[in-house]
Each structure stands twice: as structure tokens, then as C-alpha cells.
Amino acid sequence: MSASQWENNEEIKIFREYLRIPTVHPNVDYTACVEFLKRQAASLELPVDVVYPVNEKNPVVIMKWLGSQPELPSIILNSHTDVVPVFADKWTHDPFSADIDDEGKIYARGSQDMKCVGTQYLGAIRALKASGYQPKRTIYLTYVPDEEVGGHLGMRELIKGDYFKKMNVGFSFDEGISSEDETYAVYYAERTLWHLHLKFSGTAGHGSLLLPNTAGEKLNYVVNKFMEFRKSQVQRLADDSTIDIGDVTTVNLTQLKGGVQSNVVPPLLVAVFDIRIAVTVDVAAFEKQIRDWCEEAGGGIELEFEMKNPVVKPTKIDATNPFWLAFKQTLDSLGLKTRVRVFPGATDSRYVRHAGIPALGFSPINKTQILLHDHDEYLRADTYIHGIEVYKKLIPAVADA
Structure with missing residues (x-):
């Protein structure tokens, strides 16, 4: 037309x-x-x-x-x-x-x-x-x-x-999200969203010295640990064609803050991370890993969560959920090819699921x-x-x- x-x-x-x-x-x-x-x-x-x-x-x-x-x-x-x-x-x-x-x-x-x-x-x-x-x-x-x-x-x-x-x-x-191929995605869960501020305290002084335990050294150690973990998630996606971005944990350094001028070693630096934790990950163990990295870096590092969403159970996509059965059977009857996925971002469904109500994104x-x-x-x-x-x-x- x-x-x-x-x-x-x-x-x-x-x-x-x-x-x-x-x-x-x-x-x-x-x-x-x-x-x-x-x-x-x-x-x-x-x-x-x-x-x-x-x-x-x-x-x-x-x-x-x-x-x-x-x-x-x-x-x-x-x-x-x-x-x-x-x-x-x-x-x-x-x-x-x-x-x-x-x-x-x-x-x-x-x-x-x-x-x-x-x-x-x-x-x-x-x-x-x-x-x-x-x-x-x-x-x-x-x-x-x-x-x-x-x-x-x-x-x-x-x-x-x-x-x-x-x-x-x-x-x-x-x-849901549009699909670029012939399939339609149905989203039954979302990853756990964190916006994490890491505040690195360290020895301050003149930029001409090699001071011990500086904020920059600690930041370097922890950021490298995050980047190594990030690389492992990229590799998972490369190695397994059956998963997509919603099935892995994403870690992105989004902000760096601190310092007063170029020749002063600052007492504080801040790194901000956007983290989306996969539904298969033990969230408590993951947080402990981050805290362990901070201790290994020398301590004096504060974790502040700008956003720390609770873990929300996925909507069941099996015979125990009559709404899912009706939803999926209808799409099948229409001849639509579907893919069941974890939503890569965050929608209002996380609040609905947290209240114990099944929700599907489509x-x-x-x-x-x-x-x-x-x-x-x-x-x-x-x-x-x-x-x-x-x-x-x-x-x-x-x-x-």
C-alpha cells in the first residue's frame, strides 16, 4: 500500500x-x-x-x-x-x-x-x-x-x-523487542540490574613521587578484574550460538571521577559500573567476588549502590503456568516462530514479577x-x-x- x-x-x-x-x-x-x-x-x-x-x-x-x-x-x-x-x-x-x-x-x-x-x-x-x-x-x-x-x-x-x-x-x-529475522522473541525474565559506584581511597601527594597504596593503583587492579570477567562473558557468547546477550552478565565501566589537577595524586577516585547479572548467577557470590577484589587491591574501597535491584524469579514457562501455555499455543497456531529469551535491559515487568505475578514481554x-x-x-x-x-x-x- x-x-x-x-x-x-x-x-x-x-x-x-x-x-x-x-x-x-x-x-x-x-x-x-x-x-x-x-x-x-x-x-x-x-x-x-x-x-x-x-x-x-x-x-x-x-x-x-x-x-x-x-x-x-x-x-x-x-x-x-x-x-x-x-x-x-x-x-x-x-x-x-x-x-x-x-x-x-x-x-x-x-x-x-x-x-x-x-x-x-x-x-x-x-x-x-x-x-x-x-x-x-x-x-x-x-x-x-x-x-x-x-x-x-x-x-x-x-x-x-x-x-x-x-x-x-x-x-x-x-x-518486548523487535526482531531482525523472521522470529518473534518472548521474554520471561530479566537480569538483575546494578549501578555500582566504587570509591577508591588512597595515599595523596605530589605527582612526582611513587607513593604507596594510591587510589589509582587500587582502581587499576579492580577495573582489570572487571575487564577480565567481561572478556569471559564475551567469549561465552562467541562460543555458544544458542545464547544471546540476555543470558550472560554484562559489565560496563560507564564513568570515572576524581582528581583536582595533573600534578596532584588524588585521595579519592570513583569508578561507576553498569552491571546486569544473568539469571543463572548466584548474586550473593558475585557480590562477594567483587568485595574480594577490593580487598586484594589493598582495601580502603567503598561499594555504593546507586541502584541494586532485588533478584526476581523468572516467569515459569512450563506446564505449571496456564497463561504461558495459552500464550505459546496461540503463537504456534498462528504459525509464528518464537524464541524464549531473557530481556537484556529492564522493563516494568520486573516489578510485576517481584510481586509474584507472572509476566511475559512481547x-x-x-x-x-x-x-x-x-x-x-x-x-x-x-x-x-x-x-x-x-x-x-x-x-x-x-x-x-
């Missing part, structure tokens, strides 16, 4: 309208987004609430589709409304114009991550309601803020509140360049429409499980 033909498609119109709302960090204004979602709820004749888990600047919009057996645990269709910043000069299209080119590519920040999923849910429900279908379980559509900067003002606090507890949630849908996007958080992020219109067709099957299968 040409760009002009796609422009007249009602579902594409709704998607593009959502993409044009610049819910972009920092200092996100969600006002227009909330009004858009309220209009969508009205068009579907679904009741809608706006909840403020932390403050009025970070609203959660919740739509409710009442099930025929509302006493059963409910299903949530979760998506986040915020998007990451853009470098507009690096884009060939205005990042909030939702332009469609002659190949049917819709360019916009959020087109892959993850406004597409938020409106695909709506498109699927529109079709299901039109067919006369009513779910057995109550379905909630949750549109949460703040995910792109940690979810501390959104899903993390929503789950702690009375509103969420009354929802009696039994299973959650959430985002975005119905394949044969598409991965451009989340990148310049010229796009999604093809035909891929978007196909995603609605997938959710038309997935949502009732899970809701009736």
Missing part, C-alpha cells in the same frame, strides 16, 4: 495520533496523553480511571474490560507512555511527526518502544468487542509513566497501592531493524496492523485460560 492509503486506515490514524504526543524526557507533560487515552476508552465504552501513585505529574491511566467471571484473577495489558529523548538533527523526519514514507515506514520516537503496543491493544479490543466477544477474566489496560527512567514514579509504586491490589492481577502482558514485530532509543526509529504500517491481528488471538486465549 502507498503512504496515502495507509493514512486513511483508522487504526494507523490512532497510532500516529499517539506518536505525535511528545511524552519525552526530561520533564514529561502527560496531559495530552491522558486526554488521548480517555478518548480511546470512551470510543471502546470502557470505564477509565487516572491514578497517581506518587504525584500528579505522573499519572497512570487504567481502562477496565469487565470479564464474565470477574472473581477470577485478572489480566493486565501494560505499556508505558513515556519515551526517551531525541537528537532531532540526527533524524531524517521530525521525531514527533509520525511521517509515513513510500515504503509504509512510520517514523517517530516511540514507534517501536512502545507506543505501538499500547494502541495495538486498543485495536485488538475494538475488533473483539465488535465481534461480540467478552473475556472470562477482567482485562485491565495500564498505561504507566516513568518506565524509561526506572519506573519509580509509575509501576513500582502502583503495585504497592490499594488500587492495584483490588485489581487481583493474575498475569501481565508487557513490552512486541509483535519481526523483520525490523532494532531502533529503540536510536535515531530514525520507525515501524512499518503493515507490521503494526499484523500486530493487532496477533493480539486479537492472544488476548482472548490468555483471558480465557
